[in-house]
Amino acid sequence: MVGVRQFDExxxxxxALDVFWRKGLHDATMQDLAxxxxxxxxxxxxxxxxxxxxxxxxxxxxxxxLMDSCGKALAEGDDxxxxxxxxxxxxxxxxxSGSPPRGCLxxxxxxxxxxxxxxxxxxxxxxxxxxxxxxxxxxxSAPDKRLAANAxxxxxxVVTFTRGLAVMERAGYxxxxxxxxxxxxxxxxxxx
Amino acid sequence: MVGVRQFDExxxxxxALDVFWRKGLHDATMQDLAxxxxxxxxxxxxxxxxxxxxxxxxxxxxxxxLMDSCGKALAEGDDxxxxxxxxxxxxxxxxxSGSPPRGCLxxxxxxxxxxxxxxxxxxxxxxxxxxxxxxxxxxxSAPDKRLAANAxxxxxxVVTFTRGLAVMERAGYxxxxxxxxxxxxxxxxxxx
DNA sequence: GTCAATCTTGACGATCATGTCAAAATTGAC
DNA sequence: GTCAATTTTGACATGATCGTCAAGATTGAC
Numbered sequence: 001m002v003g004v005r006q007f008d009e010x011x012x013x014x015x016a017l018d019v020f021w022r023k024g025l026h027d028a029t030m031q032d033l034a035x036x037x038x039x040x041x042x043x044x045x046x047x048x049x050x051x052x053x054x055x056x057x058x059x060x061x062x063x064x065x066l067m068d069s070c071g072k073a074l075a076e077g078d079d080x081x082x083x084x085x086x087x088x089x090x091x092x093x094x095x096x097s098g099s100p101p102r103g104c105l106x107x108x109x110x111x112x113x114x115x116x117x118x119x120x121x122x123x124x125x126x127x128x129x130x131x132x133x134x135x136x137x138x139x140x141s142a143p144d145k146r147l148a149a150n151a152x153x154x155x156x157x158v159v160t161f162t163r164g165l166a167v168m169e170r171a172g173y174x175x176x177x178x179x180x181x182x183x184x185x186x187x188x189x190x191x192x
Numbered sequence: 193m194v195g196v197r198q199f200d201e202x203x204x205x206x207x208a209l210d211v212f213w214r215k216g217l218h219d220a221t222m223q224d225l226a227x228x229x230x231x232x233x234x235x236x237x238x239x240x241x242x243x244x245x246x247x248x249x250x251x252x253x254x255x256x257x258l259m260d261s262c263g264k265a266l267a268e269g270d271d272x273x274x275x276x277x278x279x280x281x282x283x284x285x286x287x288x289s290g291s292p293p294r295g296c297l298x299x300x301x302x303x304x305x306x307x308x309x310x311x312x313x314x315x316x317x318x319x320x321x322x323x324x325x326x327x328x329x330x331x332x333s334a335p336d337k338r339l340a341a342n343a344x345x346x347x348x349x350v351v352t353f354t355r356g357l358a359v360m361e362r363a364g365y366x367x368x369x370x371x372x373x374x375x376x377x378x379x380x381x382x383x384x
Numbered sequence: 385g386t387c388a389a390t391c392t393t394g395a396c397g398a399t400c401a402t403g404t405c406a407a408a409a410t411t412g413a414c
Numbered sequence: 415g416t417c418a419a420t421t422t423t424g425a426c427a428t429g430a431t432c433g434t435c436a437a438g439a440t441t442g443a444c
Contacts, residue, residue: 003420164356
């Protein structure tokens, strides 16, 4: 192949993800991406077409990693309470990492009003849907039949609560406060 | 007084609130406000200084009305479950009203990454803080001492959950789905 | 009715982001 | 080493938004 790409795509997407995570799809500009990755604007347009195409790649990478982590968190622990706690703690650490904390990319993207792209919306819905499935599966396997019977409904409540945590983080709540809320929530939900 | 204002301020702020609610502080432009209110851009700059000043007035009006409604919702009902349900239903209806649904202004504002204004951030925190107080007060008055003793912590969980509902709405969940989640949440939280 | 303070209007300049393009540079294939 | 496909580069045109300002219009006070 002639005229070979001068930058590492993996590295480029990873850096772009960081930019999108900190600024959001709407507020991150091609200039931001160019500056952060060291790849010129024109090259990015040539390679990907537009900003949204870059976002989609970055988001897919992020979503894949997130699902892996969540699956593992929900598999470790003696009982369903511990597993849910692991899951919530993982998300909390995830959204409160970085300086300043970068928040939750999925939630930020869901709230980004300037996004009319069906592809982006579907990706957000995909993450939420898969999270519900993971949690539902975990709850289903609990010995408590009262819980297991309502696994789907409860899973949606849990995922909804995680979205709330993401909003509270943006509003200024600290990791410690979020963890306390999460503990209270798990305790109240699956009995303590 | 000479050289009198040619538009009704109350009406202007109410219309501006509608614009901000549908587009968000960041995405709503002065042109949007001018077009919706019928007041020219220059007049708005002359009267208020900048967009954020208009937003603050609109937000204060919105927050006041919201607190009133929430206070009433939390006061009606036989038990704490019914009161919380009223409260959650109110918020759900509030965020799913309009066509297309306008969502939750507080949550949208909290997630708006382009906002560095301390005044705006404080207003968002103020709403969340006051909501926590209202809910906490309602829970405190419940006969169930196990609940009342944890009123503050539980109230924060409830408010966090409401933020989650706002995100789920943006992600495409319908009013019906949100209400079902809310019902499941209340049932799990305060026993059913 | 006149005056003067205030508001309104329309236009202006500046900034920023987008997307495109032609010319130059790069490099694998032969 | 040459060629040709592809990428890179820098510049360009476009459009949106912001904030400002001078000139004109309005109206309460006298």
